[in-house]
Structure formats: structure tokens, C-alpha cells
Amino acid sequence: MNETEDQPQLEAADASETQAAPTHDLERLSRLVEALLLAADQPLSLEQLVKLLAPDAPIGRRELRLALERLEQRLLDGAAELREVASGWRIQVKADYAEVVARLWQEKPPKLTRALLETLALICYRQPITRGEIEEIRGVAVSPNILKTLIERGWIREVGVRETPGRPSLFGTAPQLLDDLGLRSLDQLPSLPEIKDMEQLEAALSRLAGQPVELPVAEAEAEAPPVLEAELPTDARIH
């Protein structure tokens, strides 16, 4: 099987020119190339292809190029395409489908931590509020990362400073929070007494869930559990 591998390229090329391959051979050749490119983990160079094909079809580069052209034509109709890159040829999914394919690797959104939720809730209900006040109510320190994350998400913003020594920042909610919660106004949130009573809270929540709130698309997507999450590290956790 290996005898032909070491033949000089030129000879092989000459041979192919004198005895031009019939069309059906070219078809078959293009399928052999397709099989190789689909199964390979990396691009294959012309040299590699010639060598790999040698036992089935002793061919030269010229015939191979014709077969690649044929393959390119045949693929036009589907979701994949032939592409020449630095290290050779490969079959890749067309860019049109990159978005849908990316979903295969979509990460599961990390869970929001309890500390973040408590901080956010306090800002909702007690804004404008300083970090010190949040800490006082929660009874524990609030990590600067939490506030940073909340600001980055567009859920809260610094609305001013308290003119006291240290001039602590005052935080308030930002418009994105309403969008993400699917609310028109913060007034829709249950009142504090309602929250205190579990039954009333449930009633308030189902009232909110029942009304036609237009969920932004982003949220609906984020809710869908990822299909294949095994491939990527899941260490990304928001604090």
C-alpha cells in the first residue's frame, strides 16, 4: 500500500495529464476527499491528500485540484463549504450558520448569588442607598464586586454621594432592571407587608406572572438551558 507514496510528484502529475480521468472517477475522487476532510480533525494539505488517496486512486495534484473543485460545487447546496486555509483544505460550516451552531456551546448562565440578590432587592426598595446602609441592614459586608456587577449589568447606578465624611456613593436602580424583570414600574413589585406574608407574596408573584409582561428576548434565551454545556468550563460565576 505504501509503494506509491514515495513516487516523485512530477511523475504522478505527468501520468495524470496523459490519461485524463473520466468524470465518474472525478466524482468518486471528490467523495473520497470529502470523506477524508469530514473525518479529519484538522485541515489536510494537497500532499497529505495525495498520499492518503494513493492506494485507492493514484493521482497527482492536478487531478486532486479538479476533485476539490467538484467537491466545492457539490457542497454549495448544503450547510458546509470547502475552504483553503494556510495548512490545507478543510470543510467548515458556512458562516450563515455560525450563530445557531454557537448555541451548542452556550454556557449555562451562572446563578445569581444570594448576596447579590439581597443587595439588589435593598437597592430597589430603599434607594437611594449607600453601601454602608446596605451592610447595616444585611448585617454583613457587601463586596465591591457585587456593586460592580450590578452596575455593569445596568441594573443599578450611582445616583449621587452623601455629603458626609468619606462621601459614600448613593445607589439607585437603572432602567435595564425594569426591562430585565419585565416590569413597567417598580411600583408593580409587591409591597413590604406583602413580602412579609408568604401567602400574600405568592399571590403578588402570580399576579405579576399572570399579566402580559413582554419579556425581552434576551431573557427568554437566557432561560433556555444550554444543550451541550459539557465542553466549556463552568467556573464563570458572578459574584
Place this chain on the structure above:
Amino acid sequence: MNETEDQPQLEAADASETQAAPTHDLERLSRLVEALLLAADQPLSLEQLVKLLAPDAPIGRRELRLALERLEQRLLDGAAELREVASGWRIQVKADYAEVVARLWQEKPPKLTRALLETLALICYRQPITRGEIEEIRGVAVSPNILKTLIERGWIREVGVRETPGRPSLFGTAPQLLDDLGLRSLDQLPSLPEIKDMEQLEAALSRLAGQPVELPVAEAEAEAPPVLEAELPTDARIH
């Protein structure tokens, strides 16, 4: 999107007839599915596909099946094919090209030893089964390595323990086995070869003894069950 999934087949068929998807949509859908299957490293189930496609094409299972059929047709011409296996659908290089593709890797996939194959066969057809039972039928000890290898390949798994002294593990097949063999279910395995019936066996025994061995009929019947009920779950047989 899930509403259609649980509908009886007939209703679903009716619904689609009234609002038949335009052909170009089906074409597009079949390409989206192709892109996903080419990019995924493992088979994708109908549920996974429906979920992944939802943002682009909110479809039901029936439309998806039509798209898969379309895709199957479209692939006929090339080196790859669509195949349904236990855990879903995948696109694979046709077996015709296995030889050329195998050249991509320096090392051939190791041959499966007879010991491994026999152990696997016993687990396929007699699951759940203990190592002791496998040894009894094969007449030799089963190396722990064999079971380890089979478990590592995802072909078998421990499915429980038998509540007898020593609490031996019970082994059964695992989903990867079906996927690797390109099967949708265990039913598709070749059936276990039949054995000769006991009457014939007795006659033969008498013959080879050179003298009529007078086995009481009742005894012969009493001996028969273990052999004849091979298809039944082994639990019934053992304890």
C-alpha cells in the same frame, strides 16, 4: 413550541397539512440541522434540535422530521450520511470510505479481544448479569480489566447489585454502545442463536453413550429450563 409534541400523531399531521411549511423553509431548516449535526461532537436528539432551532425556526417535531428526511436525501450524493442512533441523530462518513479514512490515523483502532466481546455479548443478552454468572457461562475467569475497559468506553455500566452474599454488581449495557453500533435500541441487535431442543439432545446423549441412557422424562424436563428460557431476565433464573 411544545404544544405539538404531545398531540396524537393524527392531529399533528392534520395541522401540518393545513399550514404546510413552504418548501424553501424546509430546505433552510434542513441546512440548519445539517450545520448543527456537523458541528456537534455527539448525536443530537429531536428535543435538543427543537430547542437549538427555536430562536431561528420555532418548529415542532413533525417539521423537524421532514427536515431530517430532506437532509437525508440531500446527503445521498456525498460521502456522509444521516443516521439515527439511540441518543439521537448524527452525520457520519459512510462505511464505504472507512478504509481511506482509517489512514488518517497512524494507529489502527485496537481489535476487540474475544474475551471482551464474549463478555459484552453476555451483558447484552443476559443483562442484568453478575461477573460470576459471566464466568460460569464462559468457563473462565473474567479479568477486571475487561469490565473496566467496557465501562470506560461507556458500553456497559453497573446497574445494581444482587442481594446475595458478597452483593455482586449487576452489569447492563449503556447508551454509548448503541450509539457506537449505530443502533436505535437493543432490539436491533442480532438475535441470540437458537439452541437445539432437549429431546434431540437426549437422543444424542443416548447415542454417544452407546447404550440407552434411561433418563426419566420428568428429570429431563427439570433440567431443561435453564437452557430454554435463555431469553428471560436472568433474575428469574438465579434466585
Place this chain on the structure above:
Amino acid sequence: MSEIESSLAELPADPALAAHPVRVHGQLLDKMPDDLYIPPDALEVVLEAFEGPLDLLLYLIRRQNLDILDIPVLAITKQYVQYIALMQSLRLELAAEYLVMAALLAEIKSRMLLPKPVAEVESGEDPRMELVRRLQEYERFKTAAESLDGLPRLGRDWHLASAKPEEIRLERSLPVPQLRDLMLALREVIQRAELFSRHQIAREPLSLRERMSRVLEHVKLNGACELVDLVDLAEGKAGVVVVLLAILELTKLALIDLVQDAPFAPVLIDVGHPREGMDADGEWTEEASYE
């Protein structure tokens, strides 16, 4: 005899035999048994080739084109014992199962040669029966294993066709708080702080709180301003009221100051300055906060 067998038989067997004298039933073997076609130096390989005594027995039976049901027990036993003896003499490591089988075969043989005790016939325990049953059972799975191996397999007959997009842009999906989670978090923190008993903020509409933030932000960004700058006329009267309430609340909290330069001059809303009632950290003491 098959081609393989005859070709194997041609291999020089005797030198090996001379090097390792073999005794079978106490007698020295001067030449290999005729039906033992495997050269002794290949025995090690042979041992590996068989999957145990049942497999070896099956082989011996099949070699003579016999059905399991027609086992010539005597002949097979003889051959089997010869194999085992040979393997032992060559000091090949022999699995115990082979010896157990040899013992079983020897027992069967002796029973067949001896007249049967009546009791045994009645008990129906014919060891041949058990042997044949085991052979048959084993053969079924041996065959099943072969057909399993014959099935096309991923990695050998099939290969996954894979193509990835040139670039996979991973969008990290960010979590969005669920109202329920948010409420439950607040409920817990409130219970922890016993907020209800100390403060009367329940009746405050949340939009007022939000408006307080907006007023503060406006003053921070634009400096001192007038009331009209803070009112959105589109919100109507209710809007004006909320702004007013927000300003009053902020003033009470000393977050803004209301400044009037002269009588009848416009009231300016400006960033607040520390007043009495604040503690050293710039926080209001609890009593002062919400009264």
C-alpha cells in the same frame, strides 16, 4: 483436514518434544499425537487463542466436523488431556479451569466405562448432559460475540463527520434575576434585620424611591436646579407630586439642600451637606433616619 491444519502439521514438532519430554498417563511421549496438530512451541500462543476449556473443547469437537450433540466423549477427552499434559510439561501457566475440566472429562469417561449404579440412573445426573448444556450455551455466546464484532462500529467502519464554523463566537449568557428569587432574598434580609418593626416605609410607593434616585442623579450631573427642571410634564399632576415628595424626602435625609438666595427668588435644589443627626460614618443614626 483443513489446509491450516496440514500446514501446521508440517512444522517441526519433534525438536521441541525432545527438549521437553512429555508424559501422558505416565508414559513418555516419543512423538506428538497424530491428531495434535499444533506444534508445542506454538502452545503458548494456543493457550492465548482459547477462551478457556469450553472454547478448547468446542474447538476439538468442531475440528472433527462434529455436532456438539455427537460428542465422541472418549476421543475428545483423550485429546483434551493430551493438550493439558503437554501444556503442563512445557510449564505453561495453565488456568485452573483447564484442570477442572480435565477432571470432569476424566470422570465422564470413567462413568461411561463402568456399569451404572442403579441409584445414579434414577437420580438423572448425567455429567455429559451438563457438559453438553454448557458447551451449547457457551457456543451461543461465542457466536453472538462474533456477530457483535461483525456489526459496523463507530471508529472502525464509521467515522463522525464533523465540520465546525470558521469562528465560534461564544456569547456568555448572563443571568437575569427572577422576581421570585429577588423577593425571597429581600424577605430573608428583612426578617434578619427586623426591618418591619423599626421602620414605617411600607406605604412608600417604590416609584418615589426611584424618583429620589433620579433627582439626586440630576443634581449630581447638572448642579443646582429648579423644580421645573425635575418635572416631566408628560407625567401630569401625579408626576409633579412624586417629584415634590421625592425632594422632600431627600431633604429630610439631607441628601439635598433647598436653597433660596433671596425672598421670592427661585428655590434651588442642590447637593446636600452634612447636618446634625448624622453619625461619624456619614450614616444617619437610626432614630433620625425615617421619622
